[in-house]
Amino acid sequence: MSEKILVVDDEKEIADLIEVYLQNENLNVYKFYSGTEALAHMESVDFDLAILDIMLPDISGLSICQIMREKGCACPIIMLTAKDEETDKITGLMLGADDYITKPFRPLELVARVKAQLRRYKKYNTVSAAPATETILEYAGLTMNIKTYECLLNGESLSLTPTEFAILRVLLERKGSVVSAEDLFHEIWQDEYYNKSNNTITVHIRHLREKMKDTGGNPKYIKTIWGVGYKIEDI
Known part of the structure; x- marks a missing residue:
């Protein structure tokens, strides 16, 4: 390196x-x-x-x-x-x-x-040289290209940090399943340094919702399953 x-x-x-x-x-x-x-x-x-x-x-x-x-x-x-x-x-x-x-x-x-x-x-920050094989994740107006690292919501670009992009990608890939904060942490950071008081995921989820203008009491996209984790519904 x-x-x-x-x-x-x-x-x-x-x-x-x-x-x-x-x-x-x-x-x-x-x-x-x-x-x-x-x-x-x-x-x-x-x-x-x-x-x-x-x-x-x-x-x-x-x-x-x-x-x-x-x-x-x-x-x-x-x-x-x-x-x-x-x-x-x-x-x-x-x-x-x-x-x-x-x-x-x-x-x-x-x-x-x-x-x-x-x-x-x-x-x-590495863009694939083979756009013909792009992988697209979609959900209710949300479109994520995991090869060019672009994310659109209703046709408008979402400016996400690498961490936010990674969290949203995991939730989209596991659409319909609940993902715990601990599982998200291990998936994103790929290390063992997680404890129950670590609120890193919680804050990033909050920031994602703000960027997606989805901060109401019943979010359309990232839903909180209290005591379990987070999920994006499978429609």
Whole structure:
């Protein structure tokens, strides 16, 4: 791998530790101890993934995440959060982050999350050279092309992150079946670091519904089966 990874954390020991582990995976690490310095380099480097600490002394990781998404950056973003800051985790996901890891974290867990995000991002941005064999998933005005990674709702393009696209794809492929949050997590992230308090899937589902303008009490597309999971009906 030679992907370019942005790491922003004002705690030097943590930033340096992340750098060592990612460099061991042959990743190119661009490390910064302040948000201002990181933002200045974003104009000249196209990053493949960003790891942002939320609590920075100058500009928060949440603000950096928002700025990146507003500028059209689609690369995966992983937020580093304090142990009990549940609001920050949810806010980060709502602003366009793909995942979060709570401090203190296991370095190998971070590496696993990074590699899973990079695999999906690379797949998301690779367009097949054989459009004649495109695979199309359709449901009630929703059309997903899983080879060109395009998604339309009633003829209008949906701007989805790789994570949102992957979640919607799984639900469409399993149309008519309930998929638990745990199964979705393992399907998307392809690792074992899931626990019942992890609300990553819940927030991404909420964001998907907002983009699809389907946030009412009885959603047309992604339905919640309380205590079980999520499903798209088979019609």
